[in-house]
Amino acid sequence: MRLALALTLLATPALAGVEEAVNAWILPGVAAFAESAGTLARSAAGDCTADALRPAYLAAWEAWAPLADIRLGPSEAGALSIAYWPDERGAGARTLRGLIAAEDPAGLDPVAYAEVSAAARGFPALDLLLGDPDLSGYSGGSYACRLVQTVAADLAVQAEALAEGWQAEAQALTTAGAEGNAEYLSPDEAFRAIYTQALSGLEFSADTRLGRPLGEPGTPRPTRAEAWRSGRSLPNVAASVESAVGLARELADGPIPATEAALDQVHHAEAAIDDPSFQDLADPTARLKLEILQQRIRALIDAMEAEVGNPRGLQPGFNSRDGD
DSSP states (O other): OOOOOOOEEOOOOOOOSHHHHIIIIIHHHHHHHHHHHHHHHHHHHHOOSHHHHHHHHHHHHHHHGGGTTOOSTHHHHHHHHHSOOOOTTOHHHHHHHHHHHHTOGGGGOHHHHTTSOGGGSHHHHHHHHHHOTTTTTOOTTSHHHHHHHHHHHHHHHHHHHHHHHHHHHHHHHHTTTSTTOOSOSSHHHHHHHHHHHHHHHHHHIIIIIIHHHHOBTTBOOGGGSTTGGGTOHHHHHHHHHHHHHHHHHHHSSSOOHHHHHHHHHHHHHHHTOSOTTOTTTTSHHHHHHHHHHHHHHHHHHHHHIIIIIGGGTEEOOSOGGGTO
């Protein structure tokens, strides 16, 4: 489960960095995602076959991945239907297979598709439709091909809505404490909100993006990796790490050398991994490399807490790594 950080504010100085984090990192990222999702939808409308669409799909994933762990404002609910994962019960696959078997009209209407299970929408749906050998061999003009067009169009609509919603959220964050701002009553609250996203994203990558495919010693679960059919498992971890450190740089009062050094160690661990989809974990050496990456990300969390949170008077409360 995603880390729930209970952060206790010990001091309340005028906190800088929120405006920089929003304007230099989050808003450009949301805009880039909306643009790439629109390109994906237009590409699907032109040629919805799996081989033709895969480059635009991967480009959209690349744009989304740095935003995936930000769950503020419109992203708190919006991210669920853009990238519903982990899907513990396989609801997405069952829904998609059922739609295809029945040639359900809902799969041909982007408006109606917004009411379909979140697990069968967005990137996980496309990961299955474009990457599963039993689903991806469809021909142009088939129901499955038209379903892909619907999923892509629905994703583009969601991306536009997210970009629009973030305009209001950005205003709320950057005017925290101002009269009439009922969402963030002080600059401290806005800082704390973004800082928490950075830390919880790293924790999610270590415990879930890496922990799920690692499974238990002797029993790896490689097909539990995120977007493994698309080879996005490692790139998604890398994007999460870069996003967290990018936010930390904006929030920090000054240089964060320990965090930068820890990031370098993460990069080294990433470079040692041979299979970006984590499907080689039956090999003890491959497993060890993934465990080392997990350890490096946790060391990065510690460095970020020391250099970004602690100087602002923020200390983590419950932490799942403590075993409490």
